[in-house]
Amino acid sequence: MRRFRFLLCLLLPASVLLSGCATGSGDAPLADPVVVYLVRHAERAEDGTDDPPISETGQARARKLAALLTDAGIDHVHSTDLQRTRQTGAPLVEETGLPVEVYDPGDLPGFAATLKVTPGRHLVLGHSNTTPELVVALGGSPGEAIDESEYDRLYVVIIPATGPVSTVLLRYGAAYVRSAPELP
Secondary structure, X not given: OHHXXXXXXXXXXXXXXXXXXXXXXXXXXXXXXXXXXXXXXXXEOOOOOOOOOEOHHHHHHHHHHHHHHOOOOOOEEEEOOOHHHHHHHHHHHHHHOOOEEEXXXXXXXXXXXXXXXXXXXXXXXXXXXXXXXXXXXXXXXXXXXXXXXXXXXXXXXXXXXOOOOEEEXXXXXXXXXXXXXXXX
């Protein structure tokens, strides 16, 4: 975990610094990029309802996420209006004192447009189907679909004032192990 945090601390500031060093038509530096961290909610505690909380394993993952992002300079926390997404962000919210801004997962293009023009660093808590879709709406590359039992994916989408969007895919907490496909 230490090595992962060390690499994250090296890579993200370097990419932000490099994108901020470019100059526009004058000699003034371009605006800082918008940085969006996106995760699926942590593991659910199946309780038979449509809005289950996260499990003990999910709570441990949420604490790992907070530990990872505490020093990332998060300015905004966005969540769907469900227990599992809010609870996944709760440790970071408690640590930073930031309010949780609820977004509508049914309007990902509109939410992406808002994120692109809102300066700062954002944490977005979503779902296995909406998180990759939001990465695409932001101009990033989501990779493969998120498996139903996969909870360790962390996207970092960097949106510079000019130039291409870049996507970094990281993993955090207990590792997801993809099962081998069944043979016919």
